[in-house]
Structures are given as C-alpha cells and as structure tokens.
Amino acid sequence: MLSIGELSRRTGVKVPTIRYYEQIGLMPLAPRTEGKQRRYGVDEASRLNFIRHARELGFEVEAIRELLQLSEKPDQSCAEADAIARRHMAEVERRIDQLTALRAELQHMVEECSHGRVGECRVIQVLADHSQCEHERH
Amino acid sequence: MLSIGELSRRTGVKVPTIRYYEQIGLMPLAPRTEGKQRRYGVDEASRLNFIRHARELGFEVEAIRELLQLSEKPDQSCAEADAIARRHMAEVERRIDQLTALRAELQHMVEECSHGRVGECRVIQVLADHSQCEHERH
DNA sequence: CTACAATCTCCAGCGACTAGAGGTTCAAGC
DNA sequence: GCTTGAACCTCTAGTCGCTGGAGATTGTAG
Incomplete structure (x- = not known):
C-alpha cells in the first residue's frame, strides 16, 4: 500500500492535486488508515497515470471522466x-x-x-x- | 459623454468587463452622474480599444498595465x-x-x-x- | 520516547472574466 | 408630468484546474 506521497512520486502528480482529484471524484475515495491517512494500491496508480497523461495531452477533466468510464467497459464500442x-x-x-x-x-x-x-x-x-x-x- | 453601454458598443468590450477593468485599475475610475452612472469621454474609448486589442493579442493584464503606462510617456525609450x-x-x-x-x-x-x-x-x-x-x- | 517529516482538513487565491440578484436611474412616449 | 421599461448600479459567487497556507495530527526512524 502506498501513501499519498509515494503515489505522488510514482506518478509525478503533486500531493494536493491527488487530493483535489479525489475531491472532484476523478479519483475514488481512498481507504484510510486508523489515523485517517490515504492508502493506495496499484490500480489507483494506473488510474492516476492515465489522468496525468490525458491532462498532459490537454484533455479537460470532464473528458477524462468520460474516458475513464469508457475504459472500464472494454466490451463497448470505442x-x-x-x-x-x-x-x-x-x-x-x-x-x-x-x-x-x-x-x-x-x-x-x-x-x-x-x-x-x-x-x-x-x-x-x-x-x-x-x-x-x-x-x-x- | 458616453454611457457604459455606448462605450461597450463602440469598443466591443462587454459592459461587465469594463466595470471589471475599472475595479482592477486598468481603466480609471469613471466620473458618475448624479444617479451614479458612469460617463466616458474619447480618451477612455481609446484606452479601452488599446486594452482590447492587447488582450486579443494575448497580452496579460499586468503587461497591458505596463504598456499603458509607457504609452503615457512618449519621450521615454521604447x-x-x-x-x-x-x-x-x-x-x-x-x-x-x-x-x-x-x-x-x-x-x-x-x-x-x-x-x-x-x-x-x-x-x-x-x-x-x-x-x-x-x-x-x- | 522523542523528534520531525509527512499527512490531515479546511479555506483562500490565481487570471480574466461572467452571471445573477435585487435595486435604481434615465430617456422616450403619452 | 407620468409611466414604462431598458439600461444602469453594487455586490456576491462561479468558472477551470489547480496551488498554497494554517494549524492540527500521524507515522516512523533513531
């Protein structure tokens, strides 16, 4: 399990930005430790990489939201x-x-x-x- | 003397934007009628045209502020x-x-x-x- | 056990407007 | 002179995608 700082280092997305993405629902609500700190798994790292890359390519957050939803339905038409x-x-x-x-x-x-x-x-x-x-x- | 609406029509700058420019000090505080409505002269129309054109060319407001100050000192080096x-x-x-x-x-x-x-x-x-x-x- | 880095939540600010609420004034027509 | 209604007023909040700070709490290494 990764702390938010580790996730940040791995993806190149700043810590406050990750929290912001959670807030706007682009990232899921991360499970917390007893002391209320966020913990992440591998799926979240992938998702965040996807988001980061799409942002680098200039996609708006709303577009990324749609793209993420689509990527979760691999059988649908692209x-x-x-x-x-x-x-x-x-x-x-x-x-x-x-x-x-x-x-x-x-x-x-x-x-x-x-x-x-x-x-x-x-x-x-x-x-x-x-x-x-x-x-x-x- | 022009009302804010007439000034807007002549320069193509929207009324709320003109008020905003006054607020941030890009346009001078316009003199008011007894009923507190703004009145403008020809100089203000020129100044607003300058601002609009600079914005169209993508200059930031701070840069425009400097350019306006410079334009008021015609003897200085450009x-x-x-x-x-x-x-x-x-x-x-x-x-x-x-x-x-x-x-x-x-x-x-x-x-x-x-x-x-x-x-x-x-x-x-x-x-x-x-x-x-x-x-x-x- | 202590120190301190990392994390937490909440709130405010950036730039350049834009939109809305709720109230007032101006100008034209009668 | 009076009425109507468009245009104006101020004030506040929202847009987008973060970013930064305050002040408190937690995790971890020595």
Missing part, C-alpha cells in the same frame, strides 16, 4: 473515445491556428519597432489602432 | 515596450510548439484507433501508458 479524442484534436488545431496568426501579428509589430522613443513606437501604435494590423482576424 | 512584446512573442511560440507536439500525439493516437471495442482501443491504451507515445516530451 466510437465515443474516438469522438472525444477527435473533438479535442480539433480544438487543439483551432488554438494552434489562432496562436499562429497572433505570432505573425506580434512579429510584424516587433520588427517594425525602430527602438526609438515611445512616441514613435510601432508596438504602442499598433496596439492603439487595430486597423494597422496585417490581418483582420486574430 | 525599449521596454519592445521587451514586453518580445517576451510575449516568445511565450506564444513556446505554446505553439507545445500544442504542435500535442497535436502530433493526438493524431497518432486517433489514426491508430481501429474503431473496434474499448478493450483494444488505441486511444485508451495510449492514455494509460505514456511509453506508447511517439515523443517523450509533450
């Missing part, structure tokens, strides 16, 4: 898991596109700055006036 | 404004790189899914075991 992953991927792509447009705008702004005084600074000017931007959308 | 913009751009690039790695991993995951049952689903399997990922870092 269409839903697939849909969740694809939906998330679309969102990631959307964010990449937005950030890329944004980067272009920032680059443009910074390159035009002649390193003089604030009064002529393109950075400040462009911020003050959107119409000086390359692209309408960002 | 090195600091430049530095803020470059710092932000570096951060945006970092996020793009991270999301791109993430997308690759998701793509890999989703493409390998054979649309069968959850038990053999690659999406679930990969989430459960990080070592099945293409790249160590994401």
